[in-house]
Amino acid sequence: MSKKEDYEKRAEALIEPIVAKNQFELVDVEYVKEGSNWFLRAFIDKPGGITVDDCELVSREFSDLLDKEDFIEDSYIMEVSSPGLGRQLKKxxxxxxxxxxxxxxxxxxxxxxxxxxxxxxxxxxxxxxxxxxxxxxxxxxxxxxxxxxxxxxxxxxxxxxxx
Missing domain, CATH: 2.30.30.100 (SH3 type barrels.)
Incomplete structure (x- = not known):
């Protein structure tokens, strides 16, 4: 398993209970490099769509868990967002x-x-x-x-x- 896959799998395990508790759906977690920056992105959804407040709620709890677990070696930017209109179908x-x-x-x-x-x-x-x-x-x-x-x-x- 690559470092990228390991980070995504571990991050998904951390965020899934937060998402489930709030009755959202975890669409995807990705760890990608864009330019010189690494990004850890979690995409969440719910019927009727995700709001900025929903993303903030999940982001705060997820950030605290990531800080506690501290398993990602690189500096990265963490984002929680909606998958958007043209969402990829991965699963x-x-x-x-x-x-x-x-x-x-x-x-x-x-x-x-x-x-x-x-x-x-x-x-x-x-x-x-x-x-x-x-x-x-x-x-x-x-x-x-x-x-x-x-x-x-x-x-x-x-x-x-x-x-």
Missing amino acids: DKDLKRSIGEEVEIKLYKGIKQMRKNKEVSVKEFSGFLTAFDESTVTIELEDESAMELQRKDIAMIRLAIPF
Whole structure:
């Protein structure tokens, strides 16, 4: 297990009881480097959406626990926030909740397809999430055909943002 994965797992174990106690959902925890700074981010949600006050409530308790446990060696910035409109779907529970919703999918490597009588490599797809299992995700495309994608090939899947 990498240091990043260890930090995320330990942070998730600390914040989960705080989130559950407040009847929120823990969407994700990530430990990432952006520029020269490390960030420990926790994304929380609830029906109707998360408020700034909700984030502050969780952040204060989480910060105290992080200070007490002190397991992250690097200097970092801790954030607690809503996953936002275009939230990524990382876990099975996210996919299950999103069945029937429109999603956008980006692949690590393009798939060869015919477009306007020309073979092109396509890395981005959108459609309605119809099914998933441990190895695949299935979406219904605009032409009502189904497309099954291997989960290992998916770089990112998120809810589509309606315009």
